[in-house]
Structure formats: C-alpha cells, structure tokens
Amino acid sequence: MAKIFTPLTSDDIVQGSATTVTTGLWTGDVGSLTSSMFFTSSAQPASTLEYYVSVYQANPATDDAAEVQFSIAYGHVSGGGAPTLNDSDLATLATKATYSQYKNILLPQDQGKFIFGSYTTDHIYAMTIQRARIREKLDPGNWMVTLTGKSGSFTFIDDSSQTLSDAATYTVSGRAFNIVSGTLGTGVSGSTIHSTYASASAFGINPTAEIGFGTVYPERGIIVWNPDAIVPVVGFNSASGGGSGTVQNWATASYTPFAPYTGSLSGAVKYNQLNHLGLYYAIRDGGDFQARSSETISSTHIFVRLKNKEYNFSNNPSLKNPTDGTIRVPTFVKKPKTYPTTIGFYNNQNELLAVAKLSRPIEKSEDAEALFRTRIDF
Amino acid sequence: MGYLDKTSITVDAILTKKGRELLSKGRSEFNITKFAIADDEIDYSLYDTAHPLGSNYYGSIIESLPILEAVPDETQCMKYKLATLNSTERGTSGPTLYIGGTVASSFTFSPMTYAPNSAGQDVTPNTQGSTDTSYTMIIFNPDVARVVPGGNNASISTTVADPNTINNAIIATGTQFTVYPQDVSAQSTTQITIYGNDTGVTDTFVLVVNPLPTV
Numbered sequence: 001m002a003k004i005f006t007p008l009t010s011d012d013i014v015q016g017s018a019t020t021v022t023t024g025l026w027t028g029d030v031g032s033l034t035s036s037m038f039f040t041s042s043a044q045p046a047s048t049l050e051y052y053v054s055v056y057q058a059n060p061a062t063d064d065a066a067e068v069q070f071s072i073a074y075g076h077v078s079g080g081g082a083p084t085l086n087d088s089d090l091a092t093l094a095t096k097a098t099y100s101q102y103k104n105i106l107l108p109q110d111q112g113k114f115i116f117g118s119y120t121t122d123h124i125y126a127m128t129i130q131r132a133r134i135r136e137k138l139d140p141g142n143w144m145v146t147l148t149g150k151s152g153s154f155t156f157i158d159d160s161s162q163t164l165s166d167a168a169t170y171t172v173s174g175r176a177f178n179i180v181s182g183t184l185g186t187g188v189s190g191s192t193i194h195s196t197y198a199s200a201s202a203f204g205i206n207p208t209a210e211i212g213f214g215t216v217y218p219e220r221g222i223i224v225w226n227p228d229a230i231v232p233v234v235g236f237n238s239a240s241g242g243g244s245g246t247v248q249n250w251a252t253a254s255y256t257p258f259a260p261y262t263g264s265l266s267g268a269v270k271y272n273q274l275n276h277l278g279l280y281y282a283i284r285d286g287g288d289f290q291a292r293s294s295e296t297i298s299s300t301h302i303f304v305r306l307k308n309k310e311y312n313f314s315n316n317p318s319l320k321n322p323t324d325g326t327i328r329v330p331t332f333v334k335k336p337k338t339y340p341t342t343i344g345f346y347n348n349q350n351e352l353l354a355v356a357k358l359s360r361p362i363e364k365s366e367d368a369e370a371l372f373r374t375r376i377d378f
Numbered sequence: 379m380g381y382l383d384k385t386s387i388t389v390d391a392i393l394t395k396k397g398r399e400l401l402s403k404g405r406s407e408f409n410i411t412k413f414a415i416a417d418d419e420i421d422y423s424l425y426d427t428a429h430p431l432g433s434n435y436y437g438s439i440i441e442s443l444p445i446l447e448a449v450p451d452e453t454q455c456m457k458y459k460l461a462t463l464n465s466t467e468r469g470t471s472g473p474t475l476y477i478g479g480t481v482a483s484s485f486t487f488s489p490m491t492y493a494p495n496s497a498g499q500d501v502t503p504n505t506q507g508s509t510d511t512s513y514t515m516i517i518f519n520p521d522v523a524r525v526v527p528g529g530n531n532a533s534i535s536t537t538v539a540d541p542n543t544i545n546n547a548i549i550a551t552g553t554q555f556t557v558y559p560q561d562v563s564a565q566s567t568t569q570i571t572i573y574g575n576d577t578g579v580t581d582t583f584v585l586v587v588n589p590l591p592t593v
Binding site: 001003306309312317324336351361370 | 387388389390391392393394396397400401408409410411412413414415416417418419420421422423425427437440441442443444445446447448449450452455456458459460461462463464467468469470471472473474483508509510514533535549551573574575576577578579580
C-alpha cells in the first residue's frame with residue numbers, strides 16, 4: 001500500500017523543552033553602543049521630553065534605521081526640577097509623576113521611597129530599555145555602561161555574579177541586583193555600596209552612609225540610578241538651578257553632565273529642568289553601553305525517521321522522461337534514489353501546519369536511512 | 379577506523395499560516411500527527427550517470443544545491459511529495475494520475491461560464507499503478523471557482539485569508555469533486571492542483587471562467 005504520510009508516535013515528539021537564547025541587546029543584535037551611537041531626536045515632543053528622553057543608536061533625523069534603544073527619565077518624590085501648580089496652572093508635575101510611576105511598578109506597596117544600600121533617596125534616574133530590545137529580559141551580569149564626567153570615566157555593572165547563587169534579591173518586580181562599579185572583563189571592583197570608595201569622603205559622601213549606586217530590574221528592563229551617588233563620583237557639573245531668568249539648567253550646563261536641580265524655579269517662565277539629560281550626557285560621553293537580551297524559547301522537537309525502504313519514489317515530474325513517462329534514470333527502477341529537501345508536518349485533516357527545509361538535498365536510497373531532528377519554536 | 383556517517387540532522391521548522399491560525403485557537407488545536415517528505419527543488423535530470431569522475435559523483439550536482447528557506451504559505455510547499463511504494467507500484471514509471479479516464483498530463487478543464495445555478499464540472503481522479511483512497515484539490519483563486527468534494531470523509535478548508543488580496547486558497551479532500559464557476563466580472567483563470575493522498579501523484583491544471591453574458 002502506497003503512502004506519503006508517516007504517523008508520528010509519542011516517542012517521536014518531545015514537547016516543552018526550553019532554551020535560553022541571549023543576543024546583543026541593541027538594534028541588529030548589536031552588543032555595544034559606542035561613542036558614535038548615542039543620539040536624541042529634536043522631533044521628540046516637548047510634552048514627552050518633560051518626562052524622558054529617548055536615545056537612538058543612529059541619528060533619527062538622517063537615518064531611517066534609527067530606533068529607540070532606551071529612555072532616561074528623572075523622578076523626584078516631591079516634584080523637584082519641574083514647575084509646580086503654583087508656578088503654572090498647566091504644570092504636569094512630570095518629575096513627581098515619574099517618581100510615583102517607578103515606585104508603583106518596582107517597589108512593594110508599603111515602601112514609599114527608593115532605598116539604595118541603606119540610603120533613602122528622594123529622586124532617581126530611571127533608564128528603561130525598549131521592550132523590543134530586551135525581548136524577555138535584560139541579561140543580568142552581562143551589561144556594562146560607562147559614565148563620564150569631570151572626575152573621569154567610570155564603568156558600572158550589576159552584582160549578579162556575586163548574588164545569583166545565594167543572595168539574589170527577589171522583589172515584586174522580579175529579581176533585583178545592585179549596581180556596582182566594575183567591568184564585564186574583570187568583574188566587580190569596589191562594591192555595591194558607594195561608601196567603600198576610599199575617596200568617598202572627598203566627594204562629600206558620608207563613607208558610613210552606605211549609599212548605593214542603584215538597582216537593576218532585569219525582568220523589567222529598568223535600571224534605576226541613585227543621583228546622590230553617581231553625581232559626586234562621576235563628577236556632574238553642579239546645578240545652576242534654572243535661576244538665571246528663563247534659561248534651563250541643561251542649557252547652562254553646555255550639554256555636559258549636570259546634577260539635577262531640585263530647588264525652586266525662578267524667572268518669568270518656570271521651565272522643567274530636564275534633569276534626565278544630565279545622565280544622558282554622562283552616558284553619551286562615556287560612549288560604551290554593552291548589554292544582552294535574554295529570552296526563553298519553548299520548543300518542540302520532532303524526530304523524523306526515514307527507513308531504508310520508505311520514500312523511495314518521487315512525484316517530481318523531472319524524475320520521468322517527458323516523452324514516455326518512464327523513470328529517467330534506469331538504475332532508479334531497481335535501486336531507487338530520492339533527494340529529500342523538505343519535511344512537512346500535518347494534522348489528521350491533512351492540513352500542513354509546519355514545514356522544515358534541509359540546508360542541502362540528502363541522498364535517500366534503500367541502502368541508507370535518515371534521521372532528522374526538527375525543532376519548532378513557540 | 380574512519381568516522382561514522384552523520385545520519386542525524388537538526389533542522390528548524392516554521393509554522394505555516396494554517397499552523398499559526400490553529401495555534402492561535404489554542405495548543406490543542408495545533409496537533410501534528412504525521413509528516414510527509416518532498417523534493418520540490420530537485421531536478422532529477424541533473425543526475426549524471428556520465429559524470430567524468432564516476433559513480434560517486436552521479437548525484438553531486440543535485441547534492442550541492444543550496445536549498446531555499448521555507449515559506450509559510452502551505453499551498454507553496456510540499457508540491458512534489460515522496461512516496462513509499464513497493465516494487466510493483468513503482469514499476470518503470472510509478473503510479474499515474476488520471477482524471478475521468480484521461481491521463482492527467484493530457485487532461486484540461488473545459489472553460490466554464492458563470493450563470494446563476496450554473497452546473498458544475500465533475501472531476502473524478504483515479505490512480506493507475508497504485509491506489510489512492512482519497513485526493514486533495516487546491517483551488518488557488520476562490521474568486522474564480524469553488525468546489526464541492528464528495529466521497530468518504532469529504533472535507534473542505536481554506537488557507538488563512540490575506541485581507542489585502544482575499545486570495546485564500548480552497549483545499550478540498552474527497553474522492554470526487556464538483557467545480558463551480560464564480561461570478562466574475564471578466565474572464566478569469568485559476569490554477570487547480572490535484573494530488574493523491576496515498577501516492578502523492580499530482581498535476582496542476584488551469585480553469586478558465588467567463589462572466590455572465592450580457593444581453
């Protein structure tokens with residue numbers, strides 16, 4: 001009895017195997033954003049720029065391939081750095097709303113402020129990686145960013161290599177790791193806690209205060225920085241405060257890293273100080289942001305076995321002589337050969353549900369059997 | 379001692395449009411139960427028994443061919459299926475598809491003209507040299523013709539519609555088929571493929587449908 005379909009048994013199908021796939025985080029699966037790959041868009045509306053700045057890997061004004069890689073926001077628990085309703089009836093309290101937004105999604109409901117080490121802070125920088133970039137999550141232990149300021153360049157990683165095995169912190173937002181100084185190549189230098197810097201006091205930081213640099217939430221793709229730690233260490237320009245007429249803080253800083261200004265605003269028009277741009281300039285000047293995405297792929301493996309006596313005839317018209325319809329190669333009559341290229345998977349209604357192609361034709365004869373291991377990802 | 383031949387090959391499969399549609403309805407709807415093998419891109423005339431390097435190289439041109447990636451359109455895959463035949467069925471020419479007593483390679487659909495309640499054209503395939511218990515008919519343009527399958531376990535399904543072209547093919551299974559013209563505004567054609575579900579014998583035909591004559 002002729003057949004073109006071979007039933008699959010339960011032994012042939014292995015369901016539910018999971019594989020973790022990691023790739024470069026940025027567009028095109030690139031692993032590093034380097035010094036010429038940090039751009040913002042002049043087309044970003046002012047209404048959103050008050051909250052965050054989007055960072056591209058190419059100039060969005062000239063390059064169609066430019067895509068948002070991540071965004072940087074600044075939040076302040078009482079709205080510092082942005083006009084209050086006393087300043088303007090149209091104030092949106094952007095920094096206060098931002099602080100609350102990240103607090104609500106990252107912190108337990110009974111925790112009102114971010115705590116880094118033992119230090120409670122009123123304000124944060126929040127870097128949010130685009131969802132399309134992280135796919136499922138940021139790969140912890142495999143990201144590194146360089147911040148550059150007046151004091152030089154400093155690289156930061158997370159401490160997952162220290163804490164994955166026994167001390168990973170599980171929060172309402174998944175795992176959380178401390179941001180520490182160090183590099184991917186050499187690992188952690190210094191520690192989670194800023195106070196271990198020998199020169200901490202030189203930056204005006206209390207060495208006993210255990211001020212953490214920040215926290216990374218891999219499942220969320222969010223890196224939260226503590227301005228009170230990184231500003232003095234990296235050396236951001238001091239805030240001018242937007243107090244000179246109508247000039248904004250970021251403009252007076254001449255597009256260099258600047259510390260957040262949280263004081264009262266002066267001038268006839270009270271401008272949002274766009275404090276998040278201070279961190280953007282430090283990252284841009286650092287010119288190195290390496291990271292990977294991580295994704296768990298569920299697969300079904302199907303083993304396709306072609307026994308030696310099976311699939312020994314092809315309905316391919318080129319097998320036959322066009323004149324008389326006989327098999328073109330006389331030796332194929334007694335010793336049939338075929339060249340499979342494609343495997344089709346069907347349901348009981350003969351509907352083709354999945355298809356796999358071999359990289360090159362495989363000779364199939366009665367002298368040989370073939371075993372194909374096919375993988376279907378979901 | 380030499381190296382063993384590598385007989386296990388890992389390949390990635392992609393879901394067809396039908397596969398995605400069924401998967402979207404739930405994992406239980408997506409139920410792979412069997413496989414088939416095809417050799418769509420192979421030209422057996424390239425098997426060269428006069429190759430200057432001898433018998434080991436007869437199939438070298440075929441085996442060197444890089445294969446194109448799979449596409450998700452299920453009507454564009456698995457055109458030429460491999461079959462398991464015994465030596466009698468294989469013979470010197472293998473099984474042959476016939477349509478209503480005419481060898482398929484010589485069969486042509488009669489042009490049809492649409493009319494309300496117009497009669498259909500019966501198509502009864504059979505296979506000589508072996509046996510097919512049922513056949514599959516694919517009508518690639520359902521705007522031109524439709525089909526009613528008959529016989530045991532007759533069924534009909536469509537591929538996933540493309541909202542831009544509305545060109546979702548009709549896939550019917552049965553032992554005989556009645557093809558009806560659709561109401562077309564101008565003379566139109568569609569490709570129709572028929573293949574046996576046991577031997578894989580296959581052929582493709584063209585059906586011409588004329589519009590309702592104007593008075």
